Amino acid sequence: MTTNVNIRLAIDRVNMGLLAQNQTRAPRLYTPGEVVTGQFGFMKGHGTYVEGEDIKASVAGVMEQVNKLISIKPLKSRYVGEIGDVVVARITEVQQRRWKVDTNSRLDSVLLLSSVNLPGGELRRRGVEDEQMMRKYLQEGDLISAEVQNIFDEGTLSLYTRSLKYGKLSQGVLVKVFPSLVKRRKTHFHNLTCGASIILGNNGFIWISPTVNNEADGGDGGYAQNLNEVIPRADREVIARLRNCILALAHCKMMLYDTSILYAYEESMKYEVHELLQQEAIFDVAFLTQHRLRLQEE
Numbered sequence: 001m002t003t004n005v006n007i008r009l010a011i012d013r014v015n016m017g018l019l020a021q022n023q024t025r026a027p028r029l030y031t032p033g034e035v036v037t038g039q040f041g042f043m044k045g046h047g048t049y050v051e052g053e054d055i056k057a058s059v060a061g062v063m064e065q066v067n068k069l070i071s072i073k074p075l076k077s078r079y080v081g082e083i084g085d086v087v088v089a090r091i092t093e094v095q096q097r098r099w100k101v102d103t104n105s106r107l108d109s110v111l112l113l114s115s116v117n118l119p120g121g122e123l124r125r126r127g128v129e130d131e132q133m134m135r136k137y138l139q140e141g142d143l144i145s146a147e148v149q150n151i152f153d154e155g156t157l158s159l160y161t162r163s164l165k166y167g168k169l170s171q172g173v174l175v176k177v178f179p180s181l182v183k184r185r186k187t188h189f190h191n192l193t194c195g196a197s198i199i200l201g202n203n204g205f206i207w208i209s210p211t212v213n214n215e216a217d218g219g220d221g222g223y224a225q226n227l228n229e230v231i232p233r234a235d236r237e238v239i240a241r242l243r244n245c246i247l248a249l250a251h252c253k254m255m256l257y258d259t260s261i262l263y264a265y266e267e268s269m270k271y272e273v274h275e276l277l278q279q280e281a282i283f284d285v286a287f288l289t290q291h292r293l294r295l296q297e298e
Contacts, residue, residue, distance in 0.1 A: 030057040030072055037070060046080075047072030061180075075253075079105040079179040079203040081157040085148040086188040088174070088201035089159065091138050097131055099138055101146075101159060104179065104203045109157035111138075115149060116161045143169040145189075145199050145207065165189060169199075170226055172209030173243050177250040179204035183257040190258045194265050195238045200256060208242050210235045237273060241265060244276035245285060252286035259296070264289045 030036060038054045047059045048070060061074040081087070081103065092108065093100035101109040113126050113134060138144065144167060149160035161167055179202065188200040191211050199207040210231055245264040249256055267288040271281050 029060070029062060029075075031060050032057055036063060036072065041068060043069045045069045045071030047074060073180060075180055076178055077180065079103060081105055081109075081148045081151060081203070083148055083151060085202040086145065086199070087148060087157075087159070087203040088143065088145055088169070088199055088205035088207045089203070091140055091142045091144065093140060094135050094138070097126075097134075099134070101144070103157060103159075104176070104205060105155075105157060107154070107156045109159055111144075111146065111159045111161065115159065117164070117167065138168065143174065143207070145169060145201070169207055170209065171229065171231055172207055173239050175206040175208065175243055175246050177204050177206065177246065177256065181250055181253065181256050182206070183255045183260075185257055192242075192258065192262055192265070194242070194262065195235060196242055198242065198258070198261065200258075206246060206256070208239050208246075210239070240273050241268060241276065244268070244273060248276060248282040248285050249289065251282055254286055254290065260289060260293060263292045267292075 034057050035054045036048060036057055040053065042055060044050055044055050045064075045066075047057060047061060048055050049058050050056075055070055057072045059072055059074045059077075061072045064071045064073050079087075087103050087109075089101045089103045089109065091099050091111075092102050097113045099111040101111050103109040113130060116137065118124070118126075118130065119137070144161060146159040146161045146166050147163070148157050150158040152158065182200050182202055182204060184202065185200075188202070189197070190200070191197050195211060197209050197211050201207070242261065242265055245268050246256060246261060248268075249260060249264055254260060264285050267285050268276055268281075271285075275281050276285065
């Protein structure tokens with residue numbers, strides 16, 4: 001049995017700096033200790049501190065300004081949730097009347113029993129029987145899509161799945177990227193024209209699955225999970241290609257949203273799925289995607 005191994009010298013690596021030079025609207029990057037503003041009247045936010053009359057960056061990242069409040073958003077960080085965010089998360093523990101959930105944030109999040117749909121969509125108060133059935137609804141290891149309903153004082157996120165578009169996830173692939181790369185949009189659920197569905201979690205967890213019909217699956221209250229169904233090879237190849245395209249864009253620090261992912265998918269068709277793991281293909285797909293996005297903006 002023979003195994004092909006690609007060996008690359010450092011001198012042969014693709015120069016990713018060319019991609020950064022091609023960005024006409026690249027955000028300004030601040031380093032720790034650098035002066036963000038010396039003007040009077042501004043307030044310091046997360047990622048900044050005051051020294052003398054200057055507001056300086058305490059982390060490496062890009063500036064975000066809301067009126068007079070200046071913050072530095074780090075490029076690499078744990079997820080900091082906001083109310084209304086869509087997240088893809090994993091159940092880590094079943095507790096009394098609640099589930100502990102991993103949302104890629106600093107603290108474990110919680111999903112209360114009162115914040116989920118009952119099977120069949122029943123509308124009633126949760127009782128002792130529902131508490132005893134919790135592990136049949138959701139158990140350790142299950143992946144779910146949810147919405148951030150509340151943020152407690154210590155920073156713990158409280159999740160909410162009482163909508164038919166949220167609930168347990170079935171067959172698919174989970175991709176993890178930095179949360180700062182997921183662009184905030186009005187909707188984070190997309191049925192792409194290439195034949196797959198994606199959920200772009202604000203927490204950096206992205207779910208790729210065969211195209212689903214939410215209306216058809218609405219009768220179970222968000223607990224449909226057919227793990228015995230055989231996914232056709234063509235659908236699996238589409239999912240694998242989308243995964244590699246997302247990782248290629250993330251590797252080049254490009255923002256992830258439905259348009260950029262679809263463009264990357266279209267530009268990747270000249271490569272085999274496994275070739276998208278190579279540096280040359282990653283750079284080529286990201287470069288062409290960036291070019292199309294810039295033309296669209298113009």
